[in-house]
Amino acid sequence: MIKLRLKRYGRKGQSSYRIVVMLEASKRDGKALEELGFYNPRTKELNLNLARTRIRLAQGAQPTTTVSNLIKKIGI
Known part of the structure; x- marks a missing residue:
């Protein structure tokens, strides 16, 4: 199954x-x-490619709860 989820990067503690x-x-x-x-x-700060996100959701990708909350914050 394909998911929309978070991938961590950055320094320790940041x-x-x-x-x-x-x-x-x-x-x-x-x-x-x-x-x-x-x-x-x-x-x-939240930056999201709305067009590609809509396409992936239409293809059946399932967002995790955190990503789902972030998407709702933008208004998709």
Whole structure:
């Protein structure tokens, strides 16, 4: 199953996340099929490619609860 989920990057204690499309069985920081945007929880900065996100959701990709909440915040 394909999921929209967060991939961690950044220094220790200063993490940021990329919103990516990955297979459900892959590791958190494993290879992503596609990168859709990023989220910085410290500054609450959120950048997301809306067109590609809509396409992936229409293809049947399931967002995790955290990504789902971030998508709702934008208004998709």
